[in-house]
Amino acid sequence: MFGFLKKSVKPEPAAEPARAAEPAAAPAAVEALQDTAAAPVAKRSWTERLKAGLSRTRQQLGGGLASLFGLRKIDEDLLEELEATLLMADCGVEATHHLLGELRKRWKRDKLETADQLQKALAEELHAILAPLEQPLDVSGHMPYIIMIAGVNGSGKTTSIGKLAKYFQSQGKSVLLAAGDTFRAAAREQLTTWGERNNVTVIAQDGGDSAAVIFDAINAAKARRIDVVLADTAGRLPTQLHLMEEIAKVRRVIAKADPSGPHEVLLVLDANIGQNALAQVKAFDSAIGVTGLVVTKLDGTAKGGVIAAIARQFPRPLRFIGVGEGIDDLQPFHAREFVDALFEPLPGSGADGAA
Numbered sequence: 001m002f003g004f005l006k007k008s009v010k011p012e013p014a015a016e017p018a019r020a021a022e023p024a025a026a027p028a029a030v031e032a033l034q035d036t037a038a039a040p041v042a043k044r045s046w047t048e049r050l051k052a053g054l055s056r057t058r059q060q061l062g063g064g065l066a067s068l069f070g071l072r073k074i075d076e077d078l079l080e081e082l083e084a085t086l087l088m089a090d091c092g093v094e095a096t097h098h099l100l101g102e103l104r105k106r107w108k109r110d111k112l113e114t115a116d117q118l119q120k121a122l123a124e125e126l127h128a129i130l131a132p133l134e135q136p137l138d139v140s141g142h143m144p145y146i147i148m149i150a151g152v153n154g155s156g157k158t159t160s161i162g163k164l165a166k167y168f169q170s171q172g173k174s175v176l177l178a179a180g181d182t183f184r185a186a187a188r189e190q191l192t193t194w195g196e197r198n199n200v201t202v203i204a205q206d207g208g209d210s211a212a213v214i215f216d217a218i219n220a221a222k223a224r225r226i227d228v229v230l231a232d233t234a235g236r237l238p239t240q241l242h243l244m245e246e247i248a249k250v251r252r253v254i255a256k257a258d259p260s261g262p263h264e265v266l267l268v269l270d271a272n273i274g275q276n277a278l279a280q281v282k283a284f285d286s287a288i289g290v291t292g293l294v295v296t297k298l299d300g301t302a303k304g305g306v307i308a309a310i311a312r313q314f315p316r317p318l319r320f321i322g323v324g325e326g327i328d329d330l331q332p333f334h335a336r337e338f339v340d341a342l343f344e345p346l347p348g349s350g351a352d353g354a355a
């Protein structure tokens with residue numbers, strides 16, 4: 001009876017370490033951003049990459065019910081197994097209880113009978129939770145539109161900046177990068193190298209403090225009539241209070257350079273960290289006022305449910321999600337697309353679509 005659950009607890013291959021960006025890894029990160037176009041495999045669409053990237057979470061959440069239970073009747077055992085599955089996928093206690101509560105109501109009200117039907121209802125309820133997070137970033141209101149990027153070490157800030165620069169360029173916007181991670185020399189080099197290769201201006205300084213670099217970058221962007229400034233900051237843990245104070249200062253200095261800014265404070269979260277993401281959102285929010293989230297590395301985890309936990313417990317607009325290291329692997333979050341990628345039948349599974 002608990003075969004599904006056993007499958008859920010089967011140890012995953014070791015999760016990628018949270019701090020993957022040691023100095024030696026930085027050039028590789030630049031290469032990763034560069035090499036997508038030259039990759040030997042045929043270029044897949046975003047939907048295909050999203051599905052492939054979410055495959056672990058999908059096995060956990062989506063593939064399970066329909067393929068393993070099929071026409072099994074809904075009963076309390078099944079709901080208990082579903083509860084465990086949602087918790088394992090890091091939906092968190094609050095979102096899990098909410099989802100279970102809604103599913104119980106629908107079980108009775110809509111006279112659901114089989115696990116397949118329950119899975120469809122789950123997809124709908126998950127969509128209802130996630131839809132409010134879908135608030136694409138509109139950078140048209142200010143010039144320059146100043147985006148401050150924050151997060152813990154190795155969450156994917158610097159590489160996300162490269163991807164975002166490409167994304168905004170593809171929308172016809174000019175972009176300037178502020179190498180505000182003055183702590184890790186390799187991060188500055190990573191951005192500078194990337195900027196040179198892609199014709200994007202990077203404002204960097206040897207040494208100096210983060211606030212000063214970003215202040216200069218904003219003034220340079222104003223002088224050059226740049227549309228978007230992406231300001232990198234050094235990684236830090238919420239427990240490093242002096243560093244949290246330092247990033248609060250960076251924010252204040254941005255407001256000195258442009259009283260209307262920063263226009264967006266993006267927190268980059270590594271999806272592998274699961275429920276820790278909530279603590280990070282809270283801590284960074286109280287230090288710098290988080291206005292949007294980027295969730296990276298959804299491809300490396302079975303814990304994509306953390307987005308549901310965030311949506312229920314600490315909702316912030318989820319601007320972008322990342323499912324790989326390639327330059328196009330970071331895209332705006334669309335709740336429907338995300339849920340479809342989790343629940344649509346795997347090719348050849350013969351299971352019904354659920355969303």
Ligand SMILES: Nc1nc2c(ncn2[C@@H]2O[C@H](COP(=O)(O)OP(=O)(O)OP(=O)(O)O)[C@@H](O)[C@H]2O)c(=O)[nH]1
Binds near residue numbers: 021155156159297
């Ligand atoms: N698989 C995968 N890897 C990613 C994704 N986003 C970023 N990475 C990788 O994560 C590693 C760390 O990324 P960085 O951008 O250097 O992280 P950072 O937050 O700037 O790191 P610090 O400067 O140390 O704070 C790099 O190897 C990236 O290629 C993603 O969506 N999927």
